[in-house]
Amino acid sequence: MVTPGALSRRERQIMDIVYRLGRATVQDVLQGLDGPPSYSSIRATMRLLEGKGHLKHISDGPKYVYLPTRTRNIVRKSALRHMMDTFFNHSVETTVATLLDMKSKDLTDDELDRIQVLINDARKRGR
Amino acid sequence: MVTPGALSRRERQIMDIVYRLGRATVQDVLQGLDGPPSYSSIRATMRLLEGKGHLKHISDGPKYVYLPTRTRNIVRKSALRHMMDTFFNHSVETTVATLLDMKSKDLTDDELDRIQVLINDARKRGR
DNA sequence: AGCATGGTGCTAAAAAATTAGCACCGTTGA
DNA sequence: TCAACGGTGCTAATTTTTTAGCACCATGCT
Numbered sequence: 001m002v003t004p005g006a007l008s009r010r011e012r013q014i015m016d017i018v019y020r021l022g023r024a025t026v027q028d029v030l031q032g033l034d035g036p037p038s039y040s041s042i043r044a045t046m047r048l049l050e051g052k053g054h055l056k057h058i059s060d061g062p063k064y065v066y067l068p069t070r071t072r073n074i075v076r077k078s079a080l081r082h083m084m085d086t087f088f089n090h091s092v093e094t095t096v097a098t099l100l101d102m103k104s105k106d107l108t109d110d111e112l113d114r115i116q117v118l119i120n121d122a123r124k125r126g127r
Numbered sequence: 128m129v130t131p132g133a134l135s136r137r138e139r140q141i142m143d144i145v146y147r148l149g150r151a152t153v154q155d156v157l158q159g160l161d162g163p164p165s166y167s168s169i170r171a172t173m174r175l176l177e178g179k180g181h182l183k184h185i186s187d188g189p190k191y192v193y194l195p196t197r198t199r200n201i202v203r204k205s206a207l208r209h210m211m212d213t214f215f216n217h218s219v220e221t222t223v224a225t226l227l228d229m230k231s232k233d234l235t236d237d238e239l240d241r242i243q244v245l246i247n248d249a250r251k252r253g254r
Numbered sequence: 255a256g257c258a259t260g261g262t263g264c265t266a267a268a269a270a271a272t273t274a275g276c277a278c279c280g281t282t283g284a
Numbered sequence: 285t286c287a288a289c290g291g292t293g294c295t296a297a298t299t300t301t302t303t304a305g306c307a308c309c310a311t312g313c314t
Contacts, residue, residue, distance in 0.1 A: 009301085020213050026261085038304065044264095044301095044302075080229060087202060087203045087206050097245050100246065100249040104253050119223075119239055123239050172272075189281065189290075
C-alpha cells in the first residue's frame with residue numbers, strides 16, 4: 001500500500017487542492033497555491049502523482065482534468081483516522097468537542113439538530 | 128507564519144509521532160517509524176525542526192526530550208480546520224457524519240450521551 | 255493558410271531533504 | 285580510575301524533489 005504520508009511537500013499541497021476541488025486542472029492548482037511555482041513544475045509533479053497512482057486524468061478538449069483515484073469517502077475516512085490517532089488519542093468525543101469549540105459560533109440550530117439526529121442514528125446502528 | 132504544510136515528508140512523520148506521544152526522544156521516534164532510517168538521520172531532522180521552530184527540547188540527564196512548541200489545542204484546531212477545508216467542504220455536519228459512520232461500532236452509549244451533552248452546550252454557547 | 259495561444263511530454267539542472275560517519279562529551283559500572 | 289555505552293554536534297555525500305526550458309501538437313482567429 002502506498003501510504004498517503006509518503007507524499008512530498010509539494011505533492012501533498014497539490015493533492016489537497018485536488019481533493020478540495022474534487023477535480024482540477026493545472027491552472028486550478030496554480031491558482032490554489034500561494035507561492036506559485038511555474039506551470040511546468042506543477043505539471044511535472046501532477047504527472048508524477050499520476051504515476052504513483054494518486055491521480056488520474058481525463059481530457060477536456062486539449063487540456064487535462066485531474067481526478068483523485070481514491071474515492072472521496074475512503075480518503076475522508078483515512079484522513080480522519082490519521083488525525084484522530086495523531087492529535088486526539090483516537091477519541092471521537094475529544095474530536096467532536098474540539099470541533100464544536102471551534103465552530104460553535106457558526107453553527108445554526110438547524111445544523112445542530114441534524115447532528116443530534118446523526119448521533120441517534122449511530123446509537124441505533126451501534127447495537 | 129510557518130504553514131504546517133511546509134514540512135517535508137520525514138519532518139511530518141516525526142512531528143506526528145511527537146504529537147501523538149506529546150513528547151519524544153530520538154529513540155521514541157525511531158521506534159515509531161516503520162522503515163526506520165538511522166538514528167543519525169532522525170536526529171538531524173529533529174534538530175532541523177527545532178531550527179524551524181516546530182520543536183523545542185529539554186534535557187533529561189544526558190538526553191534530549193523534544194516537545195512541540197505549539198500547544199496541543201492550537202495544533203488540534205488547525206489540523207481539524209485544514210482537514211475540513213480539504214475534505215469536508217468546511218462542513219461540521221459532514222465531518223461528524225463521517226466520524227460516526229466510521230466509528231459507530233466502537234462507541235458506547237455513554238460516550239454518545241456525553242457527545243449529546245457537548246452539542247447542547249454548543250447550542251447554548253451559540254446564542 | 256498562417257500565426258498566436260495554451261496545452262502537453264520530456265530532459266536536465268538546481269535546490270532541498272535524507273542519510274552516514276566521525277569526533278566529542280557525560281554517565282555508569284568493573 | 286578508566287573503559288564502554290549512549291547520547292550530542294557537525295560536515296559531507298547521496299538521493300529525492302522541485303524547477304525551468306525546449307520541442308511539439310491542437311485550437312481558434314485573421
